[in-house]
Amino acid sequence: MQNNRTFFQSFIRNPMGMIGFFGVLLIVLLGIFAPTIAAYPKGYGTEILVAPGSGMLFGTDNLGLNVFAEVVWGARSSLYVSAIAVLVAAVIGLPAGLISGYKKGKIGSVIDGLIDIFLTLPVLPLMIVIAAIVGSSIINVAVVIGLFSWPSLAKVTRNATLRISEMQYIEAAKCLGIPSYRIIFKHILINVAGPVLVNLTLIMATAVLSESGLSFLGLGDPTTWSWGAILKKAWDASAVIDTPNPWWWWLWPSVFIMFYVISFNLLGTGINEILNPKSRE
Amino acid sequence: MARYITKRLLKAFLIFFVSITITFFIIRFMPSNPVDLLIDPKMGPEVQEAMMEEFGLDKTKGEQYIIFLKQLLQGNLGTSFKSREPVSQVIMQKLPWTLLLLFIVVILSLAVGIPIGVYSAKHRGKFSDKLINIVVMVGISVFVPFLAFLFLYLFSYYFKLLPTGGAYTPPPAKGIRYVIDVLKHAILPSLTLFTANVASILMYTRNSMIDVLEEDYIRTAYSKGVKENKVIKVHALKNAMIPTITVTGLMMGSMVGGAVMTESIFSWPGIGRLIYDSVSALDYPVLQGSFIILALSVIIMNIITDLIIAWIDPRIKLEG
Amino acid sequence: MSEIILDIQNLTKYFDIGSFGTKKYVHAVEDVSFELHKSETLGIVGESGSGKSTLARLILGLIPVTSGKVYYEGDEITGVKGKYASKVRSDIQMVFQDPYASLNPRIKIGESIAEPIIVNKLIKNKKDVRLRVEELLNLVGLQPEMYDRYPHEFSGGQRQRIGIARALSLNPKVLICDEAVSALDVSVQAQVLNLFNRLKDELNLTYIFIGHDLSVVKYISNRILVMYLGEIMEIANTEDIFINTQHPYTKALISAIPEVKSKGIKERIILKGDIPSPVNPPEGCRFYSRCFKAQDKCGKTHPELREIDTDHFVRCHFSEKGGNKWLDI
Numbered sequence: 001m002q003n004n005r006t007f008f009q010s011f012i013r014n015p016m017g018m019i020g021f022f023g024v025l026l027i028v029l030l031g032i033f034a035p036t037i038a039a040y041p042k043g044y045g046t047e048i049l050v051a052p053g054s055g056m057l058f059g060t061d062n063l064g065l066n067v068f069a070e071v072v073w074g075a076r077s078s079l080y081v082s083a084i085a086v087l088v089a090a091v092i093g094l095p096a097g098l099i100s101g102y103k104k105g106k107i108g109s110v111i112d113g114l115i116d117i118f119l120t121l122p123v124l125p126l127m128i129v130i131a132a133i134v135g136s137s138i139i140n141v142a143v144v145i146g147l148f149s150w151p152s153l154a155k156v157t158r159n160a161t162l163r164i165s166e167m168q169y170i171e172a173a174k175c176l177g178i179p180s181y182r183i184i185f186k187h188i189l190i191n192v193a194g195p196v197l198v199n200l201t202l203i204m205a206t207a208v209l210s211e212s213g214l215s216f217l218g219l220g221d222p223t224t225w226s227w228g229a230i231l232k233k234a235w236d237a238s239a240v241i242d243t244p245n246p247w248w249w250w251l252w253p254s255v256f257i258m259f260y261v262i263s264f265n266l267l268g269t270g271i272n273e274i275l276n277p278k279s280r281e
Numbered sequence: 282m283a284r285y286i287t288k289r290l291l292k293a294f295l296i297f298f299v300s301i302t303i304t305f306f307i308i309r310f311m312p313s314n315p316v317d318l319l320i321d322p323k324m325g326p327e328v329q330e331a332m333m334e335e336f337g338l339d340k341t342k343g344e345q346y347i348i349f350l351k352q353l354l355q356g357n358l359g360t361s362f363k364s365r366e367p368v369s370q371v372i373m374q375k376l377p378w379t380l381l382l383l384f385i386v387v388i389l390s391l392a393v394g395i396p397i398g399v400y401s402a403k404h405r406g407k408f409s410d411k412l413i414n415i416v417v418m419v420g421i422s423v424f425v426p427f428l429a430f431l432f433l434y435l436f437s438y439y440f441k442l443l444p445t446g447g448a449y450t451p452p453p454a455k456g457i458r459y460v461i462d463v464l465k466h467a468i469l470p471s472l473t474l475f476t477a478n479v480a481s482i483l484m485y486t487r488n489s490m491i492d493v494l495e496e497d498y499i500r501t502a503y504s505k506g507v508k509e510n511k512v513i514k515v516h517a518l519k520n521a522m523i524p525t526i527t528v529t530g531l532m533m534g535s536m537v538g539g540a541v542m543t544e545s546i547f548s549w550p551g552i553g554r555l556i557y558d559s560v561s562a563l564d565y566p567v568l569q570g571s572f573i574i575l576a577l578s579v580i581i582m583n584i585i586t587d588l589i590i591a592w593i594d595p596r597i598k599l600e601g
Numbered sequence: 602m603s604e605i606i607l608d609i610q611n612l613t614k615y616f617d618i619g620s621f622g623t624k625k626y627v628h629a630v631e632d633v634s635f636e637l638h639k640s641e642t643l644g645i646v647g648e649s650g651s652g653k654s655t656l657a658r659l660i661l662g663l664i665p666v667t668s669g670k671v672y673y674e675g676d677e678i679t680g681v682k683g684k685y686a687s688k689v690r691s692d693i694q695m696v697f698q699d700p701y702a703s704l705n706p707r708i709k710i711g712e713s714i715a716e717p718i719i720v721n722k723l724i725k726n727k728k729d730v731r732l733r734v735e736e737l738l739n740l741v742g743l744q745p746e747m748y749d750r751y752p753h754e755f756s757g758g759q760r761q762r763i764g765i766a767r768a769l770s771l772n773p774k775v776l777i778c779d780e781a782v783s784a785l786d787v788s789v790q791a792q793v794l795n796l797f798n799r800l801k802d803e804l805n806l807t808y809i810f811i812g813h814d815l816s817v818v819k820y821i822s823n824r825i826l827v828m829y830l831g832e833i834m835e836i837a838n839t840e841d842i843f844i845n846t847q848h849p850y851t852k853a854l855i856s857a858i859p860e861v862k863s864k865g866i867k868e869r870i871i872l873k874g875d876i877p878s879p880v881n882p883p884e885g886c887r888f889y890s891r892c893f894k895a896q897d898k899c900g901k902t903h904p905e906l907r908e909i910d911t912d913h914f915v916r917c918h919f920s921e922k923g924g925n926k927w928l929d930i
Contacts, residue, residue, distance in 0.1 A: 116292075117299050120583070122538035122575040125556045126304065129568065132560050133311050168702040172764075175661060176717035176771065177690045190707045209424055213542055216426050217557060231426055235546070240430045241438040241445060254427035261422035269418075 010274045017270015023263025031076040038069035041225065049246045059248035061230070062237045067249055071256050073225040078208045078260060081142040085207040086200055088146025089153050094196065096150065097157025098184050102165050111154070118151040127210065131219040138221040145210045149203045156199045160192035167191075194275035201268035205261045212257055227253040289587055293580045300580075304572040305349060308565055309342050349569070358573065359566035363559075368570035372552065376574065378448055379544070379551030381463075383536050385471045387529065390479045395525065398486025402494060405487075413483070420480025429473045429546040436469060443469055446548035470547045474540060478532050485524040493521040519593045530586030534579035538571070606775060606807055607637035607693075612659050612669035614652075618880070627879050629655045631831040633669070634906075637775070642801065642808040644822030644839070646815050646854065650879065652831040653811045654698075657777045660809075661695060673775075691721065694773040698780035700760035704752040704767075711748030714738070714767045721771060737766040740803075742796060758789035762796065769804070777809045782817060794821050816858045819843070824912075827851050830879060830887040833906055837913040847915040849894045886917070894919070 011017055030037065045064025052059040058067035100111035127144055134140045164170065165188065173183050208227075214220050215228030216235070234240065234250040340348070352359060358368040401413045436443045444450060449462045541553035548554075552571055559567045612633045619625035630652040637643055645653050658664045660671055662680050671679045678689045697703035704713055714734045717723075724730045735745035741762040752760060761781060768776060778797065782790040798821065801808060812818045818825060825842045827835040827850060835848040846852045853870040874891040877883050883890070885900040892899065898918055906916045 113295075117296050117303075120296050120300055120534075120576060120579050121303070122572065122579065123535065124541055125538040125553070125572065125575065126307065128541070128557060128560050129304075129307055129311065133307070168697050168699050169705040171663065172695070172697055172703050172767070173705075173716075175663060175690070175695050176767070177721050178716060179720065182720070187705055187708070191705070205422065212424055213426070216542060217545070228426075231430075235426070235430075240433050243438075245434070245438065247434070250427075250430055254424060254430065257424045257427065258419070258422055261424070262418060265418060265422055 011270065014270045014273055016266045017273070020263045020266025020268070020270055023259060024267055027075050027260055027263065028079060030072055031079040034072050034076045038066065038072045040073060041065040041069045049249070051246075052248050058252045059246065061233065061246075061249050062239070067230070067252055070225050070230050071227065071252055074227040074230060074253060074256065075260075077138060077221070077224045077226045078211065078257075080138060081145065081211045082204040082207040084139065084142035085146040085149060085211075086203050088143050089149035089203050090200065092147075093150035093153030094157055094189075097154040098161050098188060098192075100154070101158040101161025102180075102184050102188060112158070115151045115154050115158075118148075119155075121148075123148050124210075124213065127214060128217065128219060131214055136214075136219050136221050138224050141211055141214055141220060142207075145207050148210075149207065153196070153199050153203060156195050157192060160195045161188055164188050164191045194271070198268045198272045198275075201264045201271070205264035205268075208257060208260050227257050285591060286588070289584060293584055297576055297580050300576040301353075301569075301573050302346075304576070305346060305569060306342065308568050308572070309345065311560075311563060311565075353573070358570040361564055361567045363562045363564045363567070368566045371555070371567055372570050372574055375550055375552050375555045378549060379537060379540060379553060382467060382471055382474060382540060382543075382549065382551065383533060385467060386474045386478060386536065387533055389471070389475045390482050390532075391529065393475075394479045394482030395486050398483045398525075399490050401483070401487045402490030405491060413487075417480045417484050417487075420476065421484070423477050423480075425473065425477055425542045426546060428476055429469070429543055432469050432472055433546070446546075448550055466547075466549075470540075470543050470549050473543050473547075474536065478536070481528050481532065482525060485528045486521075489521040489524045493518065523590050523593060526586050526589055530582045534582040537578045538575045603639045603641070605636045606639045606674060607660070607809075608672035609636070609660065610634050610670045610672070612656065612671065613667045614655055614659055614664070615667045625880060628831050628882050629879065630659060631882070633828075633831075633833055635826060635833065635836060637807060637809060639807055640801075640805065641823045642810055642821055644818035644825045645809060645811045645828060646813065646818045646825060647828035648813055650830070650876070651828040653813075653828055654779055656828075657695065657779045657809070657811060660777065661693060662689070691723075691771040692773050693775045693777065694768040694771060696761070696764050696768050696776060696778045696781040699784055700757040700764065701784075703764050704760060706752050708751075709749050710752060710755070710763050711735075711738075711750075714763070714770050717767065717770045723771065734766075734770070737769055738763075740769065740800070741766045756789075757785050758793060761785065761793055765793075765796070765800070769800070773806070775807045775809070777811070779811045780813070781810070783812060783814065790817065797821060815854045819858075827854070830877065830882060832887055833914070833916060834888065835913075835915050837910075841910070841913050845910070845913065847909060847913070847920040848888075848917050849892050850888050853893075 011021075042065075043063075045060055045066065047060055048062055048064045050056055050060045050064075056066055056068065058071060061067055061070070096111050096115070100108040100115075127148060130144050131141060134144070170183060170187060173187055178187070211220065211226065212228030212231070215226040216232045218232060220226050220229050222229075230253040231250055234246075234253075239246050239249050338345075349359070356369075358372070360366070361368055361371050364371065397413065401410045404410050433445060437445045444466050446466075448466050449459065450466070453459055454462055538553055538556060540549075540551060541557050543549065544551045544554040545557060552574065556568065556571050558564075559571065612630055614630040615626040616629055617624060618627055633652075633656060635643070645656070647653050655664070659666050659669075662671075662678070665680050669679070670677055673689060673693065704710065708716075711731070711734050714737055715730050718730055718733060724733055731748070734748060738745050738747060743759065743762055743766070747755075752763070755763065764781075781797075782793050785793060794817065797808065797810075800806060808821075810818060810821055815825075819839055822839050824836065824838050826833060827842075827848065829850050835842065835846075835851045837845070837847075842851060843855060846855060853872050856870040870893060872891040872893070877887060877890050883900070885898075885902055886892070886895075886904050889895050889899045896918070902918070904916045904918045906914050907920070908914050909920050909922050
């Protein structure tokens with residue numbers, strides 16, 4: 001199975017994974033050190049719609065605020081949303097997948113059915129409705145996204161669990177009197193960590209896409225800067241087809257969204273390649 | 282096969298029922314009273330009460346639910362709070378537009394995605410494949426509004442080739458001119474959705490083709506004749522398409538409601554847009570009706586994909 | 602005769618493989634009864650699909666029985682659950698077949714052995730647990746320092762030793778070895794078999810040794826039980842099985858053992874015919890379709906398991922005490 005190299009050693013040799021890792025690291029640093037990097041943008045600035053140049057790395061928006069600062073603070077909320085969404089998804093999805101994969105029978109079918117139902121629900125429309133109900137604080141948005149992400153995590157976990165449950169070392173554990181909860185949450189969990197981790201990176205990536213989408217539609221948290229919210233402001237001001245075009249206003253937040261998502265996807269792909277020696281390269 | 286279909290339909294019905302129940306109660310929990318939006322404060326309280334009664338809002342949620350089910354069974358989706366038209370009418374005005382986009386996008390995605398996926402699998406490891414992989418990676422990471430902005434900027438603003446929004450330039454022309462006008466307006470939104478979706482199709486096709494080709498090479502080593510090879514190849518190809526079909530089904534199911542952002546940006550009069558507007562207007566019946574249509578389309582898509590897959594791979598229907 | 606430690610009575614297991622409500626049963630184990638005597642090694646031999654592994658799991662309660670009973674030291678333990686289960690668990694343990702799949706790859710081997718001890722509360726103190734694990738490692742011929750290593754760092758033979766140490770961690774009295782050496786190289790097999798014998802003497806164990814290779818089973822067993830398609834075909838002392846072979850199937854198995862030196866060229870019996878489906882076992886003798894001595898009666902009447910000599914049971918219409926001439930080829 002696992003060869004002599006530890007996981008880390010293999011990971012370092014994987015180019016895509018490393019690129020993704022550093023991309024994620026960059027965003028994390030931006031988010032953590034946001035206050036020291038740029039002042040929180042609020043109120044009005046002096047120069048409106050100025051192109052990038054001296055002092056203003058990404059130019060200014062229609063209120064004269066520093067777009068670079070907006071983007072940096074946007075990184076912070078994106079990380080925050082992703083982290084909470086992943087947490088919510090994991091807390092629900094992992095046990096659901098593990099238990100339904102191990103126990104099978106009635107409980108397994110019920111959870112499986114739940115997963116199917118959730119996967120049928122139209123995600124974006126429902127998120128819109130729920131966001132309207134619970135209000136648009138950043139935590140609510142994050143929790144809602146997490147609530148829609150748990151089914152896919154549960155499915156991946158369940159499939160991996162089904163496979164691992166058939167292994168002889170699980171049968172041995174039962175024979176030796178190891179209680180079910182310990183088998184599930186120790187013996188099986190540590191062996192499904194791989195596919196689960198990959199799915200978690202995927203959730204972090206899509207969480208930002210969802211949050212940006214919601215913010216773009218005006219349902220995000222108005223008190224925090226979010227890349228989606230910046231784009232909404234730009235769109236409302238007709239910035240995309242305006243003449244002369246303040247491209248920096250809508251280009252940079254979009255680039256950062258892509259960068260974030262691609263980094264997490266690369267990270268996930270890297271992890272996946274290492275765990276599957278038979279990868280399709 | 283008949284047994285499988287029956288089981289599948291039953292499961293679908295159950296899911297549908299639970300889906301619309303969940304969405305019903307979620308919608309009813311939306312804050313604010315929809316009547317508030319329609320009332321002129323100068324109206325007397327009796328008028329307000331009458332309106333509440335008209336919309337059934339004076340009853341408990343449980344009672345509202347029963348009425349909803351009853352009406353649904355009769356094919357009645359209710360009446361819009363906002364426009365007072367029957368919901369089914371409202372939806373039927375918008376649904377075809379979304380379906381048009383869907384149709385174009387799916388055909389394009391399959392026509393482009395599958396061949397390139399197969400090509401990529403055959404030439405795996407080479408430069409062209411690596412390039413395609415990068416494109417796929419970017420494709421599945423894309424943020425839809427950004428794509429829309431990009432295309433708008435390039436084609437409407439910079440090159441001034443295509444219109445900036447709407448489904449047609451009013452006043453609507455007649456006959457073939459109308460069709461061309463609509464198609465012209467459809468280019469950018471379709472392109473946006475296509476770019477966002479083709480990457481998945483490409484990826485799934487490529488990966489399953491690689492699995493299949495691997496087996497193929499082994500068999501080719503021991504093959505005895507061209508005929509045997511062809512039979513294997515055709516059969517293997519059918520099975521290789523299974524993940525692609527699955528993901529296409531998922532894509533179509535989610536696109537009906539998921540095109541909200543694209544439809545908003547291009548002012549395309551589709552269902553996604555309708556949902557968004559109904560949320561702001563607190564138009565419960567229209568919202569509810571849209572969700573029913575959405576649930577239906579997803580479920581129908583899933584059934585069709587499952588049936589196609591079961592037809593291709595008989596093992597799946599045996600495992601039920 | 603020494604005391605009976607395990608009494609297996611009429612164990613039967615059917616697996617339902619029907620779909621959509623139709624019933625379709627695989628007759629995996631059919632009416633198996635035997636006694637296990639303290640300190641003996643009972644070998645169970647049969648080809649794949651004979652039901653041997655299923656039988657082992659029925660005895661341990663890992664899968665539920667369809668009918669039949671299992672008695673341990675006089676108490677019924679069939680499909681036991683609850684408080685009494687842990688008592689039974691400690692006393693009867695299993696060594697598994699696949700050295701590459703029977704140890705959790707992500708857990709240190711020392712911890713794999715320690716876990717049952719901790720979970721079953723045999724030893725409370727952590728340090729004492731570790732000492733005990735090291736003791737067990739020594740017992741099976743490994744070094745105590747190996748505690749902190751992972752399974753992939755060991756060879757197949759070593760992994761089986763770890764599996765044995767783990768099975769012994771609960772101080773069992775009975776060990777069921779399910780094809781415990783089948784996945785090992787021949788040279789390593791001998792080492793592990795010798796380990797089994799040594800442990801049996803040192804710890805006063807009783808074994809059920811399951812295998813498909815009669816030469817291996819012969820080496821280690823006092824008595825041998827031959828299974829075919831879920832049924833017992835013959836049980837006897839090892840010596841009697843070879844000298845006084847009664848059942849045609851046993852005869853065929855024996856003839857398949859390669860021998861280095863032979864007094865004459867032994868003719869190998871090759872079984873022809875198809876293995877009947879375990880889903881619809883035939884009415885008559887289950888070996889009928891492949892038996893080289895089959896008569897009409899065999900296809901119609903199901904033979905019972907009869908004691909044709911002291912402690913020698915056979916399921917064949919034509920076996921009789923002393924008389925083997927009919928089987929001579």
